[in-house]
Amino acid sequence: METGLERAAESIGDITGPVMARFYAAHPAARAAFEHHGVGDPAALEAQMVENALMAAMTWLERPAEVRILFGGSVPHHQDTLAVPPGWYRGLMEATIDVIAGSIPPQNRAELELWDAIRRSLVQEIEAA
Secondary structure (H helix, E strand, O other), X not given: OHHHHHHHHHHOOOOHHHHHHHXXXXXXXXXXXXXXXXXXXXXXXXXXXXXXXXXXXXXXXXXXXXXXXXXXXXXXXXXHHHOOOHHHHHXXXXXXXXXXXXXXXXXXXXXXXXXXXXXXXXXXXXXXX
């Protein structure tokens, strides 16, 4: 996992821009929510949400219960209080992992499989929350 994160940092730098571009391409209506909830600084909210998604992915293998607890509160809060559907929550997580996995050479199958397993697990947890 660390190798993939280091590679992404070296080849991409800040992943926020590519993650949000991928996310907005799949969920264009979400842009208005970020503008609304960003209270004058949607870029800061975007960076915070990408950081949260990245932290969930990084934490999953060592402390999955912690991520389950996070999602158990955060997913319903986003839906009930902020009118952010779970599909957007899932979409941001998938976009984050896709950007990181996109920096992995295709011959690094074990690394790609690890990120795919993390993605599947996190999506399952988001949907269960």
